[in-house]
Amino acid sequence: MNEPLFPQEDALNERTLTVDDASSILNLHPKTVCRYIREGKIRAVRCGRNYRIRRQWLIDFLEANQSSVENQ
Template identity: 50%
Template sequence: MITQDGRKIKDNPFQEIKMGKFDRCEPYLPDVLHVTDVAEYLGLHPKTVCAYIREGKLRAIRCGRYYRIRREWLREYINSESACEE
Protein backbone atom coordinates (compact mmCIF):
# COMPACT_ATOMS: atom_id res chain seq x y z
CA MET A 1 0.00 0.00 0.00
CA ILE A 2 1.32 3.45 -0.88
CA THR A 3 0.33 6.57 1.03
CA GLN A 4 -0.47 9.93 -0.56
CA ASP A 5 3.03 11.22 0.12
CA GLY A 6 4.55 8.23 -1.72
CA ARG A 7 5.69 6.19 1.29
CA LYS A 8 5.25 2.44 1.05
CA ILE A 9 3.72 0.75 4.09
CA LYS A 10 3.06 -2.89 4.81
CA ASP A 11 -0.49 -4.13 4.52
CA ASN A 12 -1.96 -5.34 7.77
CA PRO A 13 -2.80 -9.05 7.37
CA PHE A 14 -5.31 -8.72 10.22
CA GLN A 15 -7.36 -6.02 8.48
CA GLU A 16 -9.42 -8.49 6.45
CA ILE A 17 -9.68 -10.84 9.41
CA LYS A 18 -11.36 -8.11 11.45
CA MET A 19 -14.01 -7.92 8.74
CA GLY A 20 -14.97 -11.57 9.32
CA LYS A 21 -13.02 -13.09 6.46
CA PHE A 22 -10.96 -15.51 8.57
CA ASP A 23 -11.40 -18.50 6.25
CA ARG A 24 -10.30 -16.61 3.18
CA CYS A 25 -7.33 -14.93 4.90
CA GLU A 26 -6.13 -17.91 6.88
CA PRO A 27 -3.40 -18.84 4.37
CA TYR A 28 -1.98 -15.31 4.79
CA LEU A 29 -1.73 -15.59 8.55
CA PRO A 30 1.57 -16.71 10.00
CA ASP A 31 1.63 -20.25 11.34
CA VAL A 32 2.50 -18.96 14.79
CA LEU A 33 0.92 -15.83 16.29
CA HIS A 34 1.98 -13.62 19.16
CA VAL A 35 -0.38 -12.73 21.99
CA THR A 36 -0.62 -9.17 20.68
CA ASP A 37 -1.68 -10.44 17.25
CA VAL A 38 -4.43 -12.60 18.73
CA ALA A 39 -5.54 -9.76 21.02
CA GLU A 40 -5.77 -7.38 18.08
CA TYR A 41 -7.82 -9.83 16.06
CA LEU A 42 -10.19 -10.72 18.90
CA GLY A 43 -10.50 -7.11 20.04
CA LEU A 44 -9.18 -7.91 23.50
CA HIS A 45 -6.38 -6.67 25.69
CA PRO A 46 -3.22 -8.84 25.56
CA LYS A 47 -3.57 -9.50 29.31
CA THR A 48 -7.02 -10.96 28.66
CA VAL A 49 -5.57 -13.30 26.02
CA CYS A 50 -2.91 -14.41 28.52
CA ALA A 51 -5.64 -15.04 31.08
CA TYR A 52 -7.53 -17.20 28.56
CA ILE A 53 -4.33 -19.17 27.98
CA ARG A 54 -3.77 -19.70 31.71
CA GLU A 55 -7.42 -20.74 32.16
CA GLY A 56 -7.11 -23.26 29.32
CA LYS A 57 -9.64 -21.54 27.06
CA LEU A 58 -7.01 -20.82 24.41
CA ARG A 59 -4.23 -23.26 23.64
CA ALA A 60 -0.65 -21.93 23.44
CA ILE A 61 2.97 -22.88 24.01
CA ARG A 62 5.46 -21.00 26.11
CA CYS A 63 8.69 -19.83 24.47
CA GLY A 64 10.82 -18.37 27.21
CA ARG A 65 8.74 -15.61 28.77
CA TYR A 66 6.27 -15.37 25.90
CA TYR A 67 3.31 -17.36 24.60
CA ARG A 68 2.89 -18.43 20.99
CA ILE A 69 -0.44 -19.47 19.50
CA ARG A 70 -0.68 -21.63 16.39
CA ARG A 71 -3.15 -20.56 13.71
CA GLU A 72 -5.06 -23.84 14.12
CA TRP A 73 -5.42 -23.26 17.86
CA LEU A 74 -6.88 -19.81 17.24
CA ARG A 75 -9.39 -21.36 14.85
CA GLU A 76 -10.30 -23.98 17.49
CA TYR A 77 -10.89 -21.25 20.06
CA ILE A 78 -13.06 -19.21 17.70
CA ASN A 79 -15.17 -22.26 16.88
CA SER A 80 -15.43 -23.34 20.53
CA GLU A 81 -18.33 -22.66 22.84
CA SER A 82 -16.13 -20.71 25.28
CA ALA A 83 -15.51 -18.07 22.61
CA CYS A 84 -19.26 -17.69 22.11
CA GLU A 85 -19.84 -17.20 25.82
CA GLU A 86 -17.44 -14.23 26.03
Template identity: 50%
Template sequence: MQQFYTVEQVADLLDLHVKTVRGYVRDGRLPATRVGRQYRIRREDLDAFTGTSSTPAPTSGPAPVSTSPHADASSIVQVDGVDRRTADRLANAVMATALGRHGRAGETTAGRSRLRVETVFDEERESLKFIVLGDLDTTAGLLKVIDALIGDAR
Protein backbone atom coordinates in the same frame (compact mmCIF):
# COMPACT_ATOMS: atom_id res chain seq x y z
CA MET B 1 4.14 -24.81 7.56
CA GLN B 2 2.52 -23.84 10.86
CA GLN B 3 1.62 -20.24 11.58
CA PHE B 4 2.03 -18.81 15.10
CA TYR B 5 0.66 -15.67 16.72
CA THR B 6 1.82 -13.67 19.69
CA VAL B 7 -0.60 -12.85 22.48
CA GLU B 8 -0.65 -9.26 21.24
CA GLN B 9 -1.58 -10.36 17.70
CA VAL B 10 -4.41 -12.55 19.00
CA ALA B 11 -5.67 -9.66 21.15
CA ASP B 12 -5.73 -7.42 18.05
CA LEU B 13 -7.49 -10.05 15.93
CA LEU B 14 -10.20 -10.62 18.55
CA ASP B 15 -10.39 -6.99 19.70
CA LEU B 16 -9.60 -8.02 23.27
CA HIS B 17 -7.20 -6.74 25.88
CA VAL B 18 -3.83 -8.53 26.01
CA LYS B 19 -4.47 -9.48 29.66
CA THR B 20 -7.71 -11.19 28.63
CA VAL B 21 -5.91 -13.34 26.06
CA ARG B 22 -3.17 -14.19 28.59
CA GLY B 23 -5.92 -15.22 31.01
CA TYR B 24 -7.41 -17.55 28.40
CA VAL B 25 -3.97 -19.09 27.89
CA ARG B 26 -3.32 -19.49 31.62
CA ASP B 27 -6.79 -20.99 32.16
CA GLY B 28 -6.12 -23.51 29.39
CA ARG B 29 -9.03 -22.29 27.25
CA LEU B 30 -6.63 -21.18 24.50
CA PRO B 31 -3.74 -23.60 23.95
CA ALA B 32 -0.32 -21.95 23.60
CA THR B 33 3.36 -22.81 23.68
CA ARG B 34 5.70 -20.93 25.93
CA VAL B 35 8.81 -19.61 24.16
CA GLY B 36 11.08 -18.00 26.72
CA ARG B 37 8.88 -15.55 28.59
CA GLN B 38 6.27 -15.25 25.83
CA TYR B 39 3.44 -17.40 24.50
CA ARG B 40 2.91 -18.45 20.91
CA ILE B 41 -0.52 -19.56 19.69
CA ARG B 42 -0.88 -21.87 16.71
CA ARG B 43 -3.28 -20.78 13.98
CA GLU B 44 -5.17 -24.07 14.31
CA ASP B 45 -5.64 -23.52 18.06
CA LEU B 46 -6.91 -19.97 17.49
CA ASP B 47 -9.32 -21.23 14.82
CA ALA B 48 -10.60 -23.90 17.20
CA PHE B 49 -10.97 -21.33 20.00
CA THR B 50 -12.99 -18.91 17.87
CA GLY B 51 -14.81 -21.56 15.85
CA THR B 52 -13.81 -19.80 12.63
CA SER B 53 -10.81 -19.25 10.41
CA SER B 54 -8.89 -16.21 11.67
CA THR B 55 -6.75 -15.77 8.58
CA PRO B 56 -7.21 -16.16 4.84
CA ALA B 57 -6.65 -19.60 3.37
CA PRO B 58 -3.32 -20.21 1.65
CA THR B 59 -3.30 -19.09 -1.97
CA SER B 60 -1.36 -22.10 -3.26
CA GLY B 61 -3.03 -25.42 -3.94
CA PRO B 62 -6.63 -26.31 -4.74
CA ALA B 63 -9.49 -24.74 -2.84
CA PRO B 64 -11.13 -26.98 -0.25
CA VAL B 65 -14.22 -28.81 -1.42
CA SER B 66 -17.43 -28.03 0.48
CA THR B 67 -20.60 -30.05 0.21
CA SER B 68 -22.84 -27.07 1.00
CA PRO B 69 -22.39 -23.40 1.83
CA HIS B 70 -22.26 -22.59 5.52
CA ALA B 71 -21.70 -19.31 7.34
CA ASP B 72 -20.81 -18.56 10.95
CA ALA B 73 -20.64 -15.25 12.79
CA SER B 74 -18.10 -13.98 15.29
CA SER B 75 -19.35 -11.02 17.26
CA ILE B 76 -17.97 -8.97 20.12
CA VAL B 77 -20.40 -6.78 22.03
CA GLN B 78 -18.93 -4.29 24.48
CA VAL B 79 -21.14 -2.83 27.20
CA ASP B 80 -19.61 0.15 29.01
CA GLY B 81 -20.62 1.70 32.31
CA VAL B 82 -21.61 -1.45 34.18
CA ASP B 83 -20.66 -2.45 37.72
CA ARG B 84 -19.80 -6.03 38.77
CA ARG B 85 -23.35 -6.81 39.93
CA THR B 86 -24.94 -5.63 36.68
CA ALA B 87 -22.27 -7.40 34.62
CA ASP B 88 -22.92 -10.69 36.45
CA ARG B 89 -26.68 -10.32 35.98
CA LEU B 90 -26.30 -9.59 32.24
CA ALA B 91 -23.79 -12.41 31.73
CA ASN B 92 -26.00 -14.94 33.54
CA ALA B 93 -29.07 -13.93 31.54
CA VAL B 94 -27.21 -14.16 28.22
CA MET B 95 -25.64 -17.52 29.09
CA ALA B 96 -29.02 -18.94 30.16
CA THR B 97 -30.60 -17.68 26.94
CA ALA B 98 -27.77 -19.16 24.86
CA LEU B 99 -28.13 -22.56 26.51
CA GLY B 100 -31.90 -22.44 26.20
CA ARG B 101 -31.74 -21.62 22.50
CA HIS B 102 -29.06 -24.10 21.62
CA GLY B 103 -29.15 -26.96 24.10
CA ARG B 104 -26.06 -28.06 25.96
CA ALA B 105 -22.80 -26.21 25.31
CA GLY B 106 -20.84 -27.63 22.39
CA GLU B 107 -23.78 -29.58 20.96
CA THR B 108 -24.35 -29.53 17.22
CA THR B 109 -27.94 -29.79 16.04
CA ALA B 110 -29.46 -30.16 12.57
CA GLY B 111 -26.22 -29.28 10.82
CA ARG B 112 -25.91 -25.98 12.68
CA SER B 113 -22.68 -25.03 14.31
CA ARG B 114 -22.51 -24.89 18.05
CA LEU B 115 -23.11 -21.58 19.77
CA ARG B 116 -20.28 -20.38 21.96
CA VAL B 117 -20.52 -17.44 24.33
CA GLU B 118 -17.71 -16.03 26.46
CA THR B 119 -17.90 -13.05 28.79
CA VAL B 120 -15.10 -10.81 30.02
CA PHE B 121 -15.59 -8.12 32.66
CA ASP B 122 -13.01 -5.37 33.19
CA GLU B 123 -13.80 -3.93 36.60
CA GLU B 124 -11.33 -1.07 36.26
CA ARG B 125 -12.94 0.13 33.02
CA GLU B 126 -16.47 -0.90 34.03
CA SER B 127 -16.75 -2.74 30.74
CA LEU B 128 -18.35 -6.08 29.88
CA LYS B 129 -17.63 -7.91 26.62
CA PHE B 130 -19.67 -10.70 25.12
CA ILE B 131 -17.87 -12.87 22.56
CA VAL B 132 -20.46 -14.76 20.53
CA LEU B 133 -19.58 -17.44 17.97
CA GLY B 134 -22.12 -19.49 16.06
CA ASP B 135 -24.40 -19.82 13.08
CA LEU B 136 -25.98 -16.66 11.67
CA ASP B 137 -29.57 -17.15 12.85
CA THR B 138 -28.72 -18.17 16.40
CA THR B 139 -26.10 -15.43 16.77
CA ALA B 140 -28.51 -12.78 15.44
CA GLY B 141 -31.18 -13.90 17.88
CA LEU B 142 -28.77 -13.78 20.81
CA LEU B 143 -27.55 -10.31 19.79
CA LYS B 144 -31.18 -9.10 19.90
CA VAL B 145 -31.52 -10.55 23.40
CA ILE B 146 -28.32 -8.78 24.50
CA ASP B 147 -29.66 -5.51 23.08
CA ALA B 148 -32.93 -5.92 24.98
CA LEU B 149 -31.15 -6.80 28.24
CA ILE B 150 -28.87 -3.77 27.92
CA GLY B 151 -31.91 -1.55 27.36
CA ASP B 152 -33.53 -2.97 30.52
CA ALA B 153 -30.34 -2.38 32.54
CA ARG B 154 -30.41 1.39 31.90
Protein backbone atom coordinates in the same frame (compact mmCIF):
# COMPACT_ATOMS: atom_id res chain seq x y z
CA MET C 1 5.90 -35.28 -7.39
CA ASN C 2 5.66 -32.04 -5.40
CA GLU C 3 5.11 -33.90 -2.15
CA PRO C 4 6.91 -32.42 0.85
CA LEU C 5 10.14 -34.08 1.88
CA PHE C 6 8.75 -34.60 5.39
CA PRO C 7 5.04 -35.29 5.97
CA GLN C 8 4.90 -32.84 8.87
CA GLU C 9 6.58 -30.07 6.86
CA ASP C 10 3.36 -28.07 6.50
CA ALA C 11 2.80 -28.15 10.26
CA LEU C 12 6.34 -26.96 10.87
CA ASN C 13 5.88 -24.01 8.54
CA GLU C 14 2.55 -23.01 10.04
CA ARG C 15 2.70 -19.43 11.25
CA THR C 16 2.40 -18.85 14.96
CA LEU C 17 0.83 -15.81 16.54
CA THR C 18 1.95 -13.75 19.50
CA VAL C 19 -0.37 -12.66 22.28
CA ASP C 20 -0.48 -9.21 20.66
CA ASP C 21 -1.45 -10.73 17.29
CA ALA C 22 -4.20 -12.79 18.90
CA SER C 23 -5.48 -9.83 20.93
CA SER C 24 -5.77 -7.77 17.73
CA ILE C 25 -7.69 -10.53 15.97
CA LEU C 26 -9.99 -11.15 18.94
CA ASN C 27 -10.35 -7.45 19.78
CA LEU C 28 -9.34 -8.19 23.38
CA HIS C 29 -6.71 -6.77 25.69
CA PRO C 30 -3.45 -8.78 25.68
CA LYS C 31 -3.85 -9.45 29.42
CA THR C 32 -7.23 -11.05 28.69
CA VAL C 33 -5.64 -13.31 26.07
CA CYS C 34 -2.95 -14.31 28.61
CA ARG C 35 -5.66 -15.07 31.17
CA TYR C 36 -7.52 -17.22 28.64
CA ILE C 37 -4.27 -19.09 27.96
CA ARG C 38 -3.66 -19.69 31.68
CA GLU C 39 -7.26 -20.84 32.10
CA GLY C 40 -6.86 -23.27 29.17
CA LYS C 41 -9.43 -21.54 26.96
CA ILE C 42 -6.81 -20.75 24.31
CA ARG C 43 -4.13 -23.32 23.59
CA ALA C 44 -0.57 -21.97 23.46
CA VAL C 45 3.04 -22.95 24.04
CA ARG C 46 5.53 -21.06 26.11
CA CYS C 47 8.68 -19.75 24.37
CA GLY C 48 10.85 -18.28 27.09
CA ARG C 49 8.71 -15.59 28.69
CA ASN C 50 6.27 -15.39 25.79
CA TYR C 51 3.40 -17.47 24.44
CA ARG C 52 2.98 -18.64 20.85
CA ILE C 53 -0.42 -19.59 19.47
CA ARG C 54 -0.92 -21.55 16.26
CA ARG C 55 -3.51 -20.14 13.90
CA GLN C 56 -5.51 -23.37 14.10
CA TRP C 57 -5.64 -23.14 17.89
CA LEU C 58 -7.09 -19.65 17.63
CA ILE C 59 -9.63 -20.87 15.07
CA ASP C 60 -10.55 -23.69 17.46
CA PHE C 61 -11.10 -21.14 20.24
CA LEU C 62 -13.29 -18.99 18.00
CA GLU C 63 -15.37 -21.97 16.85
CA ALA C 64 -15.86 -23.20 20.42
CA ASN C 65 -17.02 -19.77 21.56
CA GLN C 66 -19.25 -19.28 18.55
CA SER C 67 -21.07 -22.54 19.24
CA SER C 68 -21.44 -21.72 22.96
CA VAL C 69 -22.98 -18.33 22.07
CA GLU C 70 -25.37 -19.98 19.60
CA ASN C 71 -26.52 -22.46 22.27
CA GLN C 72 -27.61 -19.67 24.66
